[in-house]
Amino acid sequence: MQETDLSDEKLLEIARNAARNSYAPYSNIHVGAALLTEDGKIFTGTNVENSSYGLSICAERVAVFNAVSNGYKKFKKIAIITSEGKGIMPCGACRQVLAEFSNNIHIITLDKDSNVIKFKLNDLLPHAFRL
Template sequence: MTTDLEGLLARARDAQQQAYVPYSGFRVGAALECEDGTVVEGCNVENAAYPATICAERTAVAAAVAAGHRRFRAIAVIGSGEGPTTPCGMCRQVLFEFAPDLVVHAAGADGGTATYVLGRDLLPDGFGPRRLDAGQGH
């Protein structure tokens, strides 16, 4: 099945509106497409204790996993700044855990977009379950 890029970006924009960003004002929305076509949204949620903040991509992954999804095809990420917003390093690692070949569509408030393959372009030689002993349950 082919990912509907415009539909995925629209869902990410919808999620972006729900962002809780009283400190940075930088709204991020994500729409994660599961292998079965289900789309799960996420937004960033800031916290006064800054390290407790969670990014949009990780809220989408957590919601997808909680709903029983473990295989992902694509994600659209949109930020309120200029130029495409790509996942941060921590989000790249979390996404890599489930989908090293994930297609990442990044967008910004100015309408600019870019498309990447996670393991090839954004986290080459990433560390994931394949690096661990096969007997670890992965």
């Protein structure tokens, strides 16, 4: 699917479908992410929790690692949403991982009134750690 054919709403829908595969017995917050590469490929991720909380991983990082594992490292946008259709922002660790690949990536989610909102990563993480 090419990016020109993919609306932010459709990417959010793909993320919401991914959230259905979440494993979240501790927080009970099921999150999905849909990552769009510059080549128009979509990679999804979902959060996976563990009783040793530090071993849990967020949906956004799963989507990025899925893309990288398949040879993609240039991203345009990522949609993040819960299985209940609520917006959620990426945590600091996810922001830093996204910054590794693009400071211009658009982050798409929903506000409290279910309106689509979009941010550039460098606005959310203006001083990312870089080597």
